[in-house]
Amino acid sequence: MIRRIFQSVCAVLTVCLIINASALRGVCAAEPAVEFTAEEQEFISSHKTLKVGYVADRIPVCFDNNGEPDGVSLYIFERVSELCGMDFEYEALPAGQVTYDYLQSRHFDLVTSVEYNEENKKANGILITEPYLSCRKVIVARDDTEFKQGEVYSLAVSTGSQTLKKVLARMFPNFEIKDYSSITECFDAVKNRDSDFLIQNQYVVEYWLSKPKYENLGAIPMMGLDDKLCFSAVVAYNGGDGLSNEDGATLVDILDKAIAGISEDETSNYIISGVTDNQYNDTFADFIYRYRTFVVIFIVGIAVIIAMTILLLRLHIRVTENRADAKAKGRFLSTMSHEIRTPLNGLIGLNYLMAQNSDDKEKMQSYLRQSLVTAKYLLSLVNDILDSSNLEEQKLKLVPRPINLSLMLDTINAIVTGEMKEKKMRYYTEISVPYPNIIGDEVRIQQVILNLLDNARKFTNSGGMVTLSVTQEKNSDEKILTTVTVSDTGKGMSEEFQKHVFDLFAQDLDTVSKGNQGTGLGLFISRRLALLMDGDLVCESEKNIDSKFTFTFVSEIFDAENQAPAEPIGDKRPRILVAEDNELNGEIILELLHSSGFDADIADNGKKALEMYENSAPYTYGIILMDLLMPEMDGFEAAEAIRALPREDARTVKIYACTANSFAEEQDKAFACGMDDFITKPVDIEVLLDKLSR
Secondary structure: OHHHHHHHHHHHHHHHHHHHHHOOOOOOOOOOOOOOOHHHHHHHHHOOEEEEEEEOEEOOOEEEEOOEEEOHHHHHHHHHHHHHOOEEEEEEEOOOOOOHHHHHHOOOOEEEEEEOOHHHHOOOOEEEOOOOEEEEEEEEEEOOOOOOOOOOOEEEEEOOOHHHHHHHHHHOOOOEEEEEOOHHHHHHHHHOOOOOEEEEEHHHHHHHOOOHHHOOEEEEEEEEEEEEEEEEEEEOOOOOOOEOHHHHHHHHHHHHHHHHOOOHHHHHHHHHHHHHHOOOOOOHHHHHHHOHHHHHHHHHHHHHHHHHHHHHHHHHHHHHHOHHHHHHHHHHHHHHHHHHHHHHHHHHHHHHHHHHOOOOHHHHHHHHHHHHHHHHHHHHHHHHHHHHHHHHOOOOOOOOEEEEHHHHHHHHHHHHHHHHHHOOOEEEEEEEOOOOEEEEOHHHHHHHHHHHHHHHHHOOOOOOEEEEEEEEEEOOOOOEEEEEEEEEOOOOOOHHHHOOOOOOOOOOHHHHHOOOOOOOOHHHHHHHHHHHOOOEEEEEEEOOOEEEEEEEEEEEEOOOOOOOOOOOOOOOOOOEEEEOOOHHHHHHHHHHHHHOOOOEEEEOOHHHHHHHHHHOOOOOOOEEEEEOOOOOOOHHHHHHHHHOOOOOHHHHOEEEEEEOOOOHHHHHHHHHOOOOEEEEOOOOHHHHHHHHHO
């Protein structure tokens, strides 16, 4: 809101200046006459060149441009030089060192961009002219900052603006004034919450707020506090070098007359030229920052493609070793090549389109959505290949834990319902689960059911029907047999293909030819998982009529009677500690958490995460997202150390392992170290937020 108000005010002021300047373009004004006294003319004759120090970090007012002075002030200085008949030799003043003693030691005749106020007019060893440029000062804050009367806030001030620091100390006696070496550091301090506000020239603020990095900052004008800039004549005092007081006063009189000879219309033209000539232009780094979400998606896509290439090579070796399956696996390699190239071409094409349409916000959002869908598809391919490889090598292990089957089915229905509606299909459920609290691998059970529902949706035309039926019964061993049936009114399968539907790489060429191509891995994986759960997956189908898949699994009952019921989160959001050593990943997860209403802090290694948790007040953090591979101390060690702390909340805080390594051994080790859950990277944001909310 603050940013929008400030931009509206700036737009109105700029339009007014342009209209004012445009009205004068056709008018040929006479050169203003500047009359100097004999004493002043003598001074001009004996001081043809003056050494002028200029402030080098006030873009676009006054700054160093590749070793040369530039900006609105310099346009005015050149005009002053013409009117008074003296040349100016410029030298940049390093930010943070603009003090009277420094100016004396460098033997400057003049210094620019000095603020016109009583403080400077009364200072020893300095004489100041009338203002040559006046502009409103504005206050900059984060968009989410709320000002409350009586509270203590901090103001960021660059060390080159010591006069402003004194003025602000008088205006805001209860505020803490913080020094920073440059204006850029002041903006960074406010952005990063190290300071609450900064106050600066409107033109300077407008320039920096154009940088994507500061998109969370805004500004509003300050009434009654103008930025009046003038020349300062540095004179000798306390035996130092420099102009005499008399010469300094003469020089100030000469400059005052030259400044008075510049009309308001000329000054307006200089302002417009200086601001428009020095507008902020996005750099490549800005482009990366502005579209950082897409960049991450693109990098993840490339990483997925590389991983898939390696996996395909492994599969290719196995294809050559097993002649009996050579034909089927050869077809698989051809299919996978197509599956990889299609989304890869999509990512490359979207990247080109984004570069071509970087200024079109609507198109950029559309491209980002398409990129996210493509990246998720690539990730699903990698997961299927990993699962099939682990199942064949008997390395995949189930992770049985207490689950609520009813809640899991609610989650599945929430996911599927939208997809069915999008395809204009009818979706029905028949759920009867008298034993919802069971022990099983929730992730794998959900994977099988979702795969069956996705196949039913894929092979059923618009207007068709899909039904999910779930029933339970006790068997002779007092264990629970759960039966999940997914039926559809889709294309059905031939009797010949039904014999091979659960084979690795199996594909119905008839459905492939009609645009329903897949990898031939989903049903193979699903049946292997069902067998691991002491159940099975069977198929019944009639060509061009319907299909029905029945998935069964056996589980034990989980006694939940003595378990404390989960407390609904409601509006209560736990504070989250993120342990992540990759800076970009950390910044993205923080932004996602903040935008979803969670407060979060970040540590860049396990040791720092342990220290932050140990030094926090009890129950400060409700959840820890722990990367496993980090420098100094990995996530396993950090989790063990947190659980061992002598405080009650160390045993109750939720710790979620976050890693790209999704093998069973890693999961077993994570749970052994005291972690509560396991989240694989790239993180599915919807899944993560669902876990955090529960």
